[in-house]
Amino acid sequence: MRHPYAATRQTLPLSDGRALDYFSLLSLEAAGIGPVSTLPISIRIVLESVLRHCDGLKVTPEHVRALANWQPAAERHGEIPFTVARVILQDFTGVPLLADLAAMRSVATEMRLDPRRIEPLVPVDLVVDHSVMVDEFASPQALRHNMEHEFARNRERYQFMKWGMQAFNTFKVVPPGIGIVHQVNLEYLFHGLREHDGVVFPDTLVGTDSHTTMINGAGVVGWGVGGIEAEAAMLGQPVYLLTPDVVGVELDGQLAEGITATDLVLTLTQMLRHEKVVGCFVEFFGAGSASLSVTDRATIANMAPEYGATMGFFPVDDNTLTYMRGTGRREADILAFESYFKAQGLFGMPKSGDIAYSRTLQLDLASVTPSLAGPKRPQDRIGLAAMRDNFTHLFSTPTAENGFNKAPADLARRYPLSLHGNGQSADSSQRLQGKSLARDVVEMVDNRPTPDHTPYTNGQDDLGHGDILIAAITSCTNTSNPGVMLAAGLLAQKAVTKGLQVNPRIKTSLAPGSRVVTAYLEAAGLLAPLAKLGFALAAYGCTTCIGNAGDLSPELNNTISRYDLVCAAVLSGNRNFEARIHPNLRANYLASPPLVVAFAIAGRVNIDLTREPLGTGKDSQPVYLRDIWPESGEIAALMATAFDPDTFRRLYADFTRDHDLWNEISAPQGETYPWPASSYIARPPFFDGFSMQEKPVTDIRNARALLLLGDSVTTDHISPAGSFGETTPAGQYLLSLGLKRADFNSYGSRRGNHEVMLRGTFANVRIKNMMLPAKDDGSRTEGGYTLLDGMQTSVYEAAMAWQQRGIATLVFAGEEYGTGSSRDWAAKGSQLLGIRAVIARSFERIHRSNLVGMGVLPLQFTGDDSWQSLGIQGDESFTIEGIAQGLAPQQMLSLIMTRPDGSSAHIPLRCRIDTPIEVDYYRAGGILPFVLRGLLSN
Incomplete structure (x- = not known):
């Protein structure tokens, strides 16, 4: 079909004789669609993607018009279908994502369909950076010995990654020992402009690590999502988000002598967390912002998850070009990048009054002092x-x-x-x-x-x-x-x-x-x-x-x-x-x-x-x-x-050169994975019993509480990444396979095995379940424990017992549930434990989305209600009504609590399924079966 805004496709001549086709934002404004030139820069870059992908189906002219007319203080009800240019993964979250793709191919084969229907539609880069441990230190041999330990522990995972490299055309791997995903992204994977079907456009992305936002320092729109959402983006689904508020942060002045970028970012993290920018785009502007190098900007952008924002965005300017030259980018690419952003009206650091933000905050850089943060939270x-x-x-x-x-x-x-x-x-x-x-x-x-x-x-x-x-x-x-x-x-x-x-x-x-x-x-x-x-x-x-x-x-x-x-x-x-x-x-x-x-x-x-x-x-x-x-x-x-540009070009030219440990890894071949016996990689159960027909959603009846949690429960509390011992459910499972304690590795490294991760959910040694009685000194038992029939046991054992009885479970929590890493196993593990809903005072953005993506209902208390104020003890039964009648974004549902003495209470809850597409995901049983049905039906 003809593009609804075909007239916005323009040609940009370059000084070196080349010409670029692009979708012009300024011509969109000239056509009277909206006041584009006064929108926040980050909104304009998202708008370009919406305009370019407008097909009348997934992306409609109404989407373009609504975003082009973004208002600083409007109610946020509309959703944006944002199609990203690429996806970036780190190995802890990338391996389970690859396992899901491999399982989808297995399902396609079992249905006698071509497994190549399951193929990433945008470039995907997986950077292996989370698997190395500091076993040896303070010695000249530490690097080599730590890498040898890493490869010995993770050989099965690396074989799986190498299979993925040959099975999927658009899936690339940066091997271990090269660098950290976000720094590799900034120094190498970011090229400014992308091209597809003869059209150039800005680099945009989502990543399976919350600190994907570091790339915002180079003027790139991107943020962290859970693996399940990234998987949908890879397979052709737009990333859907509510139209955001954009908080402008004006930086003035200069840092004093001896003050570091770290001091600045810790100051901003404390300030912005206090200002409650959760779920917002934060956009920096002003003379102070212009004075910062791209690496200083990247330090600030990196910690957007710590101050709660979706992004911490810095517009493109001359400092961006300087960084690109210093890191070895081709001069022709820099010329095209500069010309494009100037033609779109996107180049240069805005000054006060240039843009109307939802609200504006200020920080004088000269006020920053030497700082640390802790002892338990980065905003403190x-x-x-x-x-x-x-x-x-x-x-x-x-x-x-x-x-x-x-x-x-x-x-x-x-x-x-x-x-x-x-x-x-x-x-x-x-x-x-x-x-x-x-x-x-x-x-x-x-x-x-x-x-x-x-x-x-x-x-x-x-x-x-x-x-x-x-x-x-x-x-x-x-x-x-x-x-x-x-x-x-x-x-x-x-x-x-x-x-x-x-x-x-x-x-x-x-x-x-x-x-x-x-x-x-x-x-x-x-x-x-x-x-x-x-x-x-x-x-x-x-x-x-x-x-x-x-x-x-x-x-x-x-x-x-x-x-x-x-x-x-x-x-x-x-x-x-x-x-x-x-x-x-x-x-x-x-x-x-x-x-x-x-x-x-x-x-x-x-x-x-x-x-x-x-x-x-x-x-x-x-x-x-x-x-x-x-x-x-x-x-x-x-x-x-x-x-030194030559240093960057040399070190990023060939990842396999002199990399004997990686080069020695052999891997299976073919389009489908054979699923050999492994304690690291197992076929995930999320597609067991898969059908092309959706099952009807139902109300949740006679559920029981599995955990009563406080404020600021992080994804580390829900799904820890570190080591675990022999007495834990995960440790007991690995011992049953004949492994020794020395071979356990970490939860993070075993995210390709759902049996380990299921047993590790809510197993953090510092998590406190308030269902357990207080000790004599008033403190609470720490660790992954709960009550079953009045007796203390592990969360895993209790959850399995409730499932055997056919009874659903709920989690109750306080403010900021799910802060921290974009850890999809925090949602996947919750689903596998049989948790049907999480009821909290508030949710962190990524984890709320992940819960919906796994078919777990996020529900929010209203007003001053909390599980504490309602007197919930954990021995009640609960029914949630209103689901089967037909869900709508953020509709009200009713929680009926029945106490052991037979008395009951009706409690209003807000459904935190925030967008229409999330309703579709939930009805489909989660985003993974939703996407798979779409791919297999084409």
Whole structure:
């Protein structure tokens, strides 16, 4: 059919003689469709996709007209069918997605249809970055040994990925050891413009990691979705979203001397989370925004999930072009990119008054101060000068108020290292995870009196509250930023010159986001001093930030457990949720890379580094942070080493060159996967009993509560990614297969096996189910437990028992249910447990969408209602009415609660199926059967 807006297809001549066909936004405005030139830049880029894909079916002229007339303060009812240019995956979420595609092909074959009907319709890149652990550290061999461990653990997964590369035409894999998905995306996969059927258009994407938003720093519209939503995007479905509010954030001024991009992003995260920008597009503008480099912008955009926004978007300008040249993009591509964005009226940083946003916020960059965030949430910013007092305050604050619930007097106590739990001090020659305590160590004496007025030595034979045991330069957020990485190297260089060292029991690691980082640190002469302090190259991957820090030594674990110590980690990451970094470390702080190094030298977090010394130098004099903090001029002088185009071209030219571990992996061939016996990859059950006919939806009757949860329950709480023990349901399952504890790996690495993930759902060691009775001290049992017939058991065992009885289950929760990673297994696992609905005070965007995508109903309390205010105990039965009558977006449903004494209450709930297409997904049993029916019927 003829395109409804065919006249908007224009030709753009370039100065080098080429010509580009494109759909012109300005000609759309000239035709009187809407005031396009005053819309937020991010809305205009989405509008271009809607205009280009307008076919009168999935995308109608009404969609184009509605978005072209976006109003800043309008009620948000309409949905946008946004078709993205590509999809990006990381391996933890990408492997189960590939398993779903393989299962779809198996279904097609069983139905005697061509399995090639199941094929990604847009380019898909999977970057393997989540699987490497820091097993060895602080040694020249750490990188190689950690990769060898990674390949030994994950061989079956990598074989599966290689099968996918040959089975699907549009599916590519960036192997392990290359870099972190978002940094590889920024440095290599992003090319500015895309082309299809002779038409060019802006790069846009969705990804199966919430920090996909990092690419917003380069002017690319994209965000994180669950694997199930990304799968639909791959297979031709638009990404449907409610028309968003767009919050404009005007940045003014300049950062003060010594202030890092990390300090800025932690400040913005706290500010924007407080301003409640959840579900909004956040668009930065103003002179301060224009002054920031693309890597600084990417640092801010990366943490959009932490401040709750769908995006943290920066428009394209001259700094974007500078970045593209510095990272080795072709000059012809840069010319086309610049010309296109100028022709569309999309080039340049807006000034105040240029655009009418839903609301506008301001931040003076000069007001930003050195910061950390923690100890449990990334939005809880702490000024560097307040660290000691903050830790002291939280130490004796109740757990319910984000504290550690300890006696104040305990803070000053030191405890001997316990060897295998027998109370003996560790011998100084004992190996602790790759470091020898026998090497020469300069003890770092802290002259500040502790609360009982007795000075102590932060030595190697005892342990106390606040001591740091993990210090990691890790995560795409900061390792993509040469400014903070060079600062860390310079600080290390100065510290080594002063004679400072790091206590060898601290697990130090350097895990850059790409090989480019190593190249420029080495060229600047900074790799060696970092290694001298223990920050030797350990991996190219997410490592500590995703929960792959590896274990601590038995001595340290035993002492922490025996004395219930509150020990700490400092990392340059974006997530510090409970039990994510290490199950035994309860205080976890996000910080810039140079502050990570500084705190590692200091050895503890209950310290004010603005006034107290880091340690004692080789001249026996105290050394302060100000003595070794790098100046901005020193960093600027080295910045050219970080943007050498030839380095980028060389390192991204061939991923298989000299990569013996990857090249040795063999894989099955063919269009369908043979599903060999494996504890890592299993055919998912989501298509069992698949039929081309939908089953009718019904009301939920006589359901029982499986969990009663509080506020800020994260996807880490629901579906942890880290390690697990033998006594867990997942551990028991793997033991039954004949595996040993050493072979368990992590939940994240086993996301291709639903049997493991089902047993790991709601199994986080820090989750608190309020159905369990309070202890004598008022605290709650932690871990994946619930009540069944009045008896405590695991969530998995209780859920299986309810399913055997034919009884549905519900989860009740508070505010911000599902914050954190875009973890589709948090929804998939909930569905497999038999959970029919989650009833919460509010939901985080991605997880709400994932629940709908798996056929689990998200319902929201109204007004001031909560499960606590309604007196829900967990022994009631529940019926949800109004579903079978016909769902509509955000309609009201009724929850009927019947108590054991026979009394009942009717409670109004808002259905958080937000768009018409989500109604279709829910009626189809979820997005996966919906998409499969469409593909097989064509």
